[in-house]
Amino acid sequence: MSRLIDEKDIENIALGAAILGTGGGGDPHIGKLMAQQAIKEYGPVTLLEPNEVPDDALVVPVAMMGAPTVFIEKIPNGDETTKSLRRLEKYMGKKVYAVMPMECGGLNSTIPFVVAAQTGLPIVDADGMGRAFPELQMETFNVYDVSGTPMVVSDEKDNFVVIETQDNDMMEYLARGITIRMGGVGYIAHYTMTGKKMKSASIGYTTTLSMELGSILRSKDDNYVSPLDKMKKVLSTSDYGEPIGLFEAKIVDVDRSTEQGFAKGTVKLEGINDYTEKTYVVEFQNENLIAFEDDRPIVTVPDLITFLDLETFKPLTTESLRYGYRVLCLAIPTPSIMRTEKALKVWGPKYFGYDLPFVPVEERVMTND
Amino acid sequence: MSRLIDEKDIENIALGAAILGTGGGGDPHIGKLMAQQAIKEYGPVTLLEPNEVPDDALVVPVAMMGAPTVFIEKIPNGDETTKSLRRLEKYMGKKVYAVMPMECGGLNSTIPFVVAAQTGLPIVDADGMGRAFPELQMETFNVYDVSGTPMVVSDEKDNFVVIETQDNDMMEYLARGITIRMGGVGYIAHYTMTGKKMKSASIGYTTTLSMELGSILRSKDDNYVSPLDKMKKVLSTSDYGEPIGLFEAKIVDVDRSTEQGFAKGTVKLEGINDYTEKTYVVEFQNENLIAFEDDRPIVTVPDLITFLDLETFKPLTTESLRYGYRVLCLAIPTPSIMRTEKALKVWGPKYFGYDLPFVPVEERVMTND
Incomplete structure (x- = not known):
């Protein structure tokens, strides 16, 4: 309605x-x-x-x-x-x-x-x-x-x-x-x-999904529920898969340029909290495209990669990423309409110049366990 | 009519x-x-x-x-x-x-x-x-x-x-x-x-002027009249000035590139016949813009600079210029509507990046005599 x-x-x-x-x-x-x-x-x-x-x-x-x-x-x-x-x-x-x-x-x-x-x-x-x-x-x-x-x-x-x-x-x-x-x-x-x-x-x-995600991130509960758990609940009734907390890390380098009308770049991170000793790289072209953990791809486009500020849990756009930010990196499995063979030709990793197959993030993460 | x-x-x-x-x-x-x-x-x-x-x-x-x-x-x-x-x-x-x-x-x-x-x-x-x-x-x-x-x-x-x-x-x-x-x-x-x-x-x-110029270049007379003299006659009834034979020379270098959608370049020439011992440079951006004789400007845009093949008297486009061609270089004073202050702001030498004033070619040539 x-x-x-x-x-x-x-x-x-x-x-x-x-x-x-x-x-x-x-x-x-x-x-x-x-x-x-x-x-x-x-x-x-x-x-x-x-x-x-x-x-x-x-x-x-x-x-x-x-x-x-x-x-x-x-x-x-x-x-x-x-x-x-x-x-x-x-x-x-x-x-x-x-x-x-x-x-x-x-x-x-x-x-x-x-x-x-x-x-x-x-x-x-x-x-x-x-x-x-x-x-x-x-x-x-x-x-x-x-x-x-x-x-x-x-x-x-x-x-x-x-x-x-x-x-x-x-x-x-x-x-x-x-x-x-x-x-x-x-x-x-x-x-x-x-x-x-x-x-x-x-x-x-x-739009409704965005509104609900925004609402839970802004809500203040009496009992603490992790933002990731709240997001899982909202996304469970959507066409997307269950969100995955990939890592917590500190940004140690951002290499950014405006080329051919796009904002392109690479973010380097060092793991913190449960993720110390690990290093991460996320590459973007306006949007985050690929995340690597110790040089191994862990999320590939079109699955979603989102940085949240670790203090406020607010999402960070690629143009706002800065040295020293502490972030929670999330992956969200994209709806199935985005993963068809026809669709992956238009926006799979190969289109963006990566010699990598698209593997659903939920499978990549399972392989790692 | x-x-x-x-x-x-x-x-x-x-x-x-x-x-x-x-x-x-x-x-x-x-x-x-x-x-x-x-x-x-x-x-x-x-x-x-x-x-x-x-x-x-x-x-x-x-x-x-x-x-x-x-x-x-x-x-x-x-x-x-x-x-x-x-x-x-x-x-x-x-x-x-x-x-x-x-x-x-x-x-x-x-x-x-x-x-x-x-x-x-x-x-x-x-x-x-x-x-x-x-x-x-x-x-x-x-x-x-x-x-x-x-x-x-x-x-x-x-x-x-x-x-x-x-x-x-x-x-x-x-x-x-x-x-x-x-x-x-x-x-x-x-x-x-x-x-x-x-x-x-x-x-x-x-269009009529072009047609007449083309016609005289193609005509075969019983008595030899130089192409320049024929052109003078046709142009005398037009808004243009009298054409000037600048020099005869041999192309010794063409430096050409396609930049930002334009064909840009420089032609270097060595004088021949009555013009030996002199060197010439013509710079172009799709069209010929400036002609130099021994580093001194002799024609500046918007006055016309045209190369004719010295054997056939056919005009040469900038993209057809090649090492070894022997050419006659002509200048034609542009109509006065093209030389107003308002007009020169749009297409004078300064617009093309030359630190040179526009001086009508007929004055530049007189100064040289």
């Missing part, structure tokens, strides 16, 4: 989505403030269950694209993504029924609420990754045959571009080049699809 | 435009073949005098953009530019009255004839440079306040992009990035303007 999302809910969504965002999906603080501001101004937003969307209604995912490292220094006016949506509607000559997120992440789970509040459109409780990924063809929409174009990319100076192509990889390549020339950040609307297609080509209930 | 342009005329236009193209504007051979093929298939094209276009009619310049070095290896299907025009019409929801060239050059003076033949539209006898230039904001249209967008860029794989911006420099920057990601060559339609605006913001009769 549909429900209304208010400012307080956004607080939870931003926090929970940053866990599913696996280090990417943009800064949760800015996204949260933008969505709360829009809801304050225009009123609460209707969140629809996927099955509440008519089969013939048009659904359009909206998002920010670019390097999160750039976004935190180049804050938007606030209406860029709504303008992209309106320009896409005008270009297609069709009215949109609802918007939806493209991915889970602090920013890209909340940006659609900005658009929904500003336009009065409802949001669908589903997305195209169930996590965050760095590239636009890395969407269940693409894997399950939705055209990524027509696509609109806008910037904060009212420059905008419409892309049309038969090839979603070419769409990513062109949009990335445009985003780079727009200064590193673009605001996008694309992967227009019918309600019927959305139901089969997306991951459902990820 | 309007006239019909047939296959034979195209032969002359391609050759003459390559002289005005000052080394750029694309390979004349491919453009010529494409235009002749289109005229053979669809019939001759109507060339309109600028004043024959109604003031309220819509005129759209069309062209190829990108590195000529790439174009000669990545030959188009032939209908890319027409598709760009049709997509622009559809996007604007308006019908186009006539097309026109953006620049003079072997390819970009003939591509509009391909579009005109395929669509049945007339061509206006005018363009926006009176020569060739490497960038899209280097148009009299831009200097005299025509918006460069909406703009369509297409490629041979049916990918296409619409750009909208208030800033013609940003248009060039975005379109260049897109062209690079399309493989180095794009087919464009933009700078839509009214007939009235076209009359004040373009250089007239450049």
